Amino acid sequence: MFAGVIHQVMSGIATGGIYASVALALVMIYQATHHVNFAQGEMATFSTYITLMMINAGLPYWVAFFLAIIVSFVIGVAIERILMRPLANAPVLSSVGVFVGLLLVINSLSGWLFDYTIKQFPTPFPDRPMLGGYLSGHELGSTAVTLIVLACVYAFFRHTRLGLAMRAAAYNPASSRLVGVRVGWMLALGWGLAAAIGAVAGCMVAPIVFLDPNMMSGILLYAFAGALLGGIDNPLGAVLGGFMVGIIENLGGAYLVGTELKLTLALVIIVAVLTVKPTGLMGRRVFSRV
Amino acid sequence: MSMKRGTWLIAVVVLVAAIWPAATFSSYHLFQLTMVAVYAIAILGLSLLTGFNGQISLGHGAFYAIGAYTTAILMTTWDVPYWATLPASAAVCGVVGFLVGLPALRLGGLYLALTTFALAVAIPQLLKYKAVDAWTGGVQGLVIDKPDAPFGLPLSSDQYLYLFTFAVMAVMYVIAWNLVRGRIGRAMKAIRDHALAAEAMGINTALIKTGTFAVSALFTGLAGSLGAIAVQFVAPDSFSVFVSIFFFVGLVVGGVSSIGGTLIGAAFIEFVPNLADAVSKAAPGAVYGVILIATMFLMPAGAGGLLASLWRRLTARHPAAPDGTAAQGGPAAEGTATIEADA
Numbered sequence: 001m002f003a004g005v006i007h008q009v010m011s012g013i014a015t016g017g018i019y020a021s022v023a024l025a026l027v028m029i030y031q032a033t034h035h036v037n038f039a040q041g042e043m044a045t046f047s048t049y050i051t052l053m054m055i056n057a058g059l060p061y062w063v064a065f066f067l068a069i070i071v072s073f074v075i076g077v078a079i080e081r082i083l084m085r086p087l088a089n090a091p092v093l094s095s096v097g098v099f100v101g102l103l104l105v106i107n108s109l110s111g112w113l114f115d116y117t118i119k120q121f122p123t124p125f126p127d128r129p130m131l132g133g134y135l136s137g138h139e140l141g142s143t144a145v146t147l148i149v150l151a152c153v154y155a156f157f158r159h160t161r162l163g164l165a166m167r168a169a170a171y172n173p174a175s176s177r178l179v180g181v182r183v184g185w186m187l188a189l190g191w192g193l194a195a196a197i198g199a200v201a202g203c204m205v206a207p208i209v210f211l212d213p214n215m216m217s218g219i220l221l222y223a224f225a226g227a228l229l230g231g232i233d234n235p236l237g238a239v240l241g242g243f244m245v246g247i248i249e250n251l252g253g254a255y256l257v258g259t260e261l262k263l264t265l266a267l268v269i270i271v272a273v274l275t276v277k278p279t280g281l282m283g284r285r286v287f288s289r290v
Numbered sequence: 291m292s293m294k295r296g297t298w299l300i301a302v303v304v305l306v307a308a309i310w311p312a313a314t315f316s317s318y319h320l321f322q323l324t325m326v327a328v329y330a331i332a333i334l335g336l337s338l339l340t341g342f343n344g345q346i347s348l349g350h351g352a353f354y355a356i357g358a359y360t361t362a363i364l365m366t367t368w369d370v371p372y373w374a375t376l377p378a379s380a381a382v383c384g385v386v387g388f389l390v391g392l393p394a395l396r397l398g399g400l401y402l403a404l405t406t407f408a409l410a411v412a413i414p415q416l417l418k419y420k421a422v423d424a425w426t427g428g429v430q431g432l433v434i435d436k437p438d439a440p441f442g443l444p445l446s447s448d449q450y451l452y453l454f455t456f457a458v459m460a461v462m463y464v465i466a467w468n469l470v471r472g473r474i475g476r477a478m479k480a481i482r483d484h485a486l487a488a489e490a491m492g493i494n495t496a497l498i499k500t501g502t503f504a505v506s507a508l509f510t511g512l513a514g515s516l517g518a519i520a521v522q523f524v525a526p527d528s529f530s531v532f533v534s535i536f537f538f539v540g541l542v543v544g545g546v547s548s549i550g551g552t553l554i555g556a557a558f559i560e561f562v563p564n565l566a567d568a569v570s571k572a573a574p575g576a577v578y579g580v581i582l583i584a585t586m587f588l589m590p591a592g593a594g595g596l597l598a599s600l601w602r603r604l605t606a607r608h609p610a611a612p613d614g615t616a617a618q619g620g621p622a623a624e625g626t627a628t629i630e631a632d633a
Contacts, residue, residue, distance in 0.1 A: 036400055038348075038407065083583065090586075092399035096346055097542050097586040100535055104579030111571065217531060221411050224404055260419055263412040270408050274401055275393045 007134050008250045014139035015208075016246020017146030021201040022216075022223035023242040024153065025194035027235050030227075032170040032190045033084070035095045039102035040198055040223070041216030043079075046106050047072040047199030048206050048215070049114045052121060061124045065203055069196045076195025080188040110213040121206035142204035149200050150239055153193070157235075166190060218263055222249060225269040231283025241280065245269060308456045317448040321520065322560055324452045327459040328517040330556035333540045334466050334549070335509025341547030342470055343502040344482030346399055349406030351533030352413045353507040355524075357383050357514025359417065362432040362524040363425050372437045372519050376458070379515040380508045387507020391500035410534035417526035431525025434518065455516050462509060467549055469505070478502055510537070532575075539578045543585055544594050551594015558593075 022040060029037045037043075047068050054064035083102065087095050125141030135143075157163035168176040169186035177183050202216065209215055222245050230241025248269065253262045273280060311323050336350045360379035364370040370378070390409070394402050418429055426432070439450035469475050477498050480488035489495045518524050536559045544555025562581075563574035589596050 034400075036404055038403075086587065092403075093340070093346055093542075093546065094586045094590060096348070096400070096403050097538075098583050100348065100538060101579040101582035101586070104535065104539075104575045104582065106579075108573070108575030108579065112573075112576070116571065217411055221408050224408060228404075258420075260415060263415045267405075267408045267412045270405055271393050274397055274405060278396065278401075 004254070005251070008254045009247055010134045011139055012247035012250035013243060014135060014143045014246070015205075015250065016226075016243035017143045018201045018205045018219065018242075019222040019226045019246050020239040020242025021146050021149060021197050021204075022219060023226040023230070023238040024150065024235055025197040025201070026223055026227045027232060027238040028190050028194045028197075030232050031235070032166075032187050033088070035084070035099070036224075036232075037194070038096070038099040038220075039106055040194065041220030042103050042106040042110070042213075043072070043076070043195055044198035044202035045211075045213060045216045046075075046110050047195070048121065048202035048211055049110055051199070051203050052119065052206075052211060053114070055122060061122060065124075068203070069199050072195040072199035073192040076192040077188045079195075080191035084187075084191070085184070107213050114213075116213060119211040121203070121211045123207040138207055145200065145204055149197060153197070153235075162189075218266075221263060221266045221270075222246070225266045225273070228270055228273045228280055231280030234280070234282045237280055237282030240282070304460060308453060308460075311452065317446065320448045320452045322564075324448075324455045324520045325517065326553075326556045326560045327452075327455045328513050328520060328556075329537070329540060329559055330513075330553050331459055331462050331516065332510045332513035332537055333544065333552040333555050333559075334462060335506045335511075335513065336537050336541050337544075337546060337549065337552050338466060338469070338478075338509065339502055339506035340541060341545075342475065342482060343478045343499065343506075344399070345394060345499065345503065346403040347406040347506075347534075348403050348538055349408070349410035349413075349534050350506075350510045350537045351529055351531065351535075352406075352409045353383050353387060353510040354514035354517065354533060354537070355413050355417065355529035356386055357511030358518035358524045358529070359426060359432075359514075360511070361515035361518045362434050365434045366427075366432050367425060372434075373454075376512060376515050380512050383511025383514075384504045384508040387511075388500055388504035390507070391503025394503060395496055395499055407531070407534070410531040414526040414530055417529065426526075427524075429526060431523060431528075434522050434524075436522050437519065451520060455520065458512070458516060462512070463549065466509070470549065474498065474501075536578070539582050541592075542582055543592055545592025545596070545598075548592060548594025548598060551592050551597075554593045 022044065025040055025044075026037060029035060029040075050071055051064050051068040054067055055061060059067070079102070083098055084095075087098060123138040123141070126137040128137050129135070130137055130140045157167055165176070165181045166186045166189060168179075169181050169183040170190070173183045176186075201219075205219060206215065209219075223242060226242035226245040227238040228241070229244060230237030230239065232238065245266070249262055249265055252265045253259045257265060311320060315323065332350065332354055335353070336347060339345050339347055339350075357379045360382045361372070361375040364375040364378060365372060390406075394405070397405060417426055419426075420428070436447045437451065437454075438447050439445040443450065445453070470478070477488065477493045480491070480493060481495055481498055485495060521528075540555030540559040541552070542555075543558050544553070545551030558581075559578075562577055566573035566577045585592060591599070
């Protein structure tokens with residue numbers, strides 16, 4: 001029993017890392033623009049297909065992996081510049097509409113370019129149990145990759161001038177503009193980073209759930225739940241929330257509701273957080289003056 | 291045009307729209323038109339909630355599924371006649387909608403969209419759940435019989451089903467029409483436009499919002515029942531998140547707060563995939579997506595809003611004031627009276 005629980009917690013951390021990355025990508029866009037990117041999952045799936053295409057073309061895994069991250073970054077920046085820029089002050093319905101449209105377009109693009117059959121995705125990590133049999137090689141490797149990504153993002157925002165400028169642009173666009181920060185490009189950069197993080201998450205989850213155009217829809221849901229649980233305006237909170245959702249999902253799936261209702265668990269978390277503590281665990285309470 | 295002549299015109303158009311296809315169309319085309327009527331009711335429900343009350347739902351496929359399953363279960367497990375399942379499913383969906391509406395009270399625009407989206411993603415899993423598969427038929431779903439025309443009417447079952455669905459649709463439009471133009475409708479719109487001001491004017495915001503959610507779910511659930519009868523089959527995987535997304539697409543393309551526009555939206559989501567399917571399997575989604583984005587940029591009030599403002603320009607005695615509502619993507623509700631006749 002106890003060993004089972006540890007096993008579930010460990011693989012919860014492994015999948016939680018993936019939710020944490022997607023949650024981080026969501027929060028990045030939310031912080032800067034107050035939009036929730038419903039197309040985040042499809043964008044990540046598309047990036048994963050690009051990786052697979054390059055691997056099939058004969059490139060070594062890690063080369064394909066990094067190239068795909070760069071391509072995703074460019075796509076993210078392009079989407080922000082072309083589609084999102086004009087909607088900066090549009091009503092919520094317009095932004096939701098455009099995100100849903102984007103979801104549909106990218107989803108069909110994946111299906112059209114790479115067909116709808118379910119594909120296997122290679123893992124660069126050894127295929128044997130590790131850490132005393134608690135984790136598979138891939139789970140351990142993907143957790144490591146996620147942690148590295150999260151550390152890089154943290155270092156970038158904390159210790160580089162560009163990171164500081166991006167935080168400033170999200171926090172107070174008007175003042176940032178006055179001191180010479182190019183706010184528009186900072187938002188585009190945020191989109192690019194979010195797309196790149198999504199690409200990493202896609203490549204890490206694809207060997208587990210297999211690759212098809214709808215691969216990320218469930219994962220996006222867990223990421224939403226994670227982001228809300230941690231506080232949708234707090235990157236650190238979102239990451240912790242992602243890990244927590246991973247653990248809750250695994251424990252709940254194993255001992256509480258069974259694997260068939262795992263997605264419903266995410267729904268319950270979302271509703272519970274939004275009704276009981278809408279700011280999440282680490283979010284800032286926003287007051288508006290009327 | 292006097293009100294009386296307008297009403298006459300609408301009555302004639304409605305009768306022609308009911309009888310002409312039933313008399314002349316092939317059964318496949320009749321089935322398509324039946325589905326247009328079904329989607330129209332579903333999108334009408336969504337329009338009441340999103341267009342007239344400002345609560346964005348990306349999860350109305352869930353209510354559609356609940357309505358469809360209520361009808362299918364009643365018909366297969368308890369042998370209830372098809373027509374008697376409609377009030378039952380309306381009641382079930384109304385109650386579920388009310389319950390979903392309660393937490394929705396605390397969620398502003400984006401969060402509600404997110405939560406309902408989560409509901410839409412989760413619903414197929416709930417329908418497959420083992421504890422209920424004695425009723426729901428699990429992954430296989432349920433097959434139901436197509437009703438025949440009653441009283442020995444000389445109609446094929448497709449003809450009868452079309453007329454039946456059309457009649458229900460007509461009733462639902464009249465209800466929605468009166469709801470929106472009455473006191474409650476004004477309260478709904480006031481909450482959408484400025485919740486705080488609405489509350490200050492003595493509108494019970496919580497009651498109206500949850501009530502609207504219930505009515506909206508009732509409409510969409512009823513559409514689900516009619517859809518299940520028309521398709522004669524329900525299964526969890528036919529109620530994926532894309533059903534909800536397609537309703538949303540239809541709503542936006544038709545015009546979020548345009549009663550008549552919902553018909554355009556319904557025709558759009560029924561016929562565009564058929565046309566696009568000829569190109570490739572992926573084409574319908576891409577076409578939907580591109581048109582959705584284009585609508586948001588080019589005509590945020592949707593086709594209904596556009597037609598309504600054109601009509602107003604045509605019928606205006608003296609040059610109308612610049613039409614701000616269409617340009618802002620805001621409601622074009624006042625103009626919807628006139629486009630009913632276009633459908």
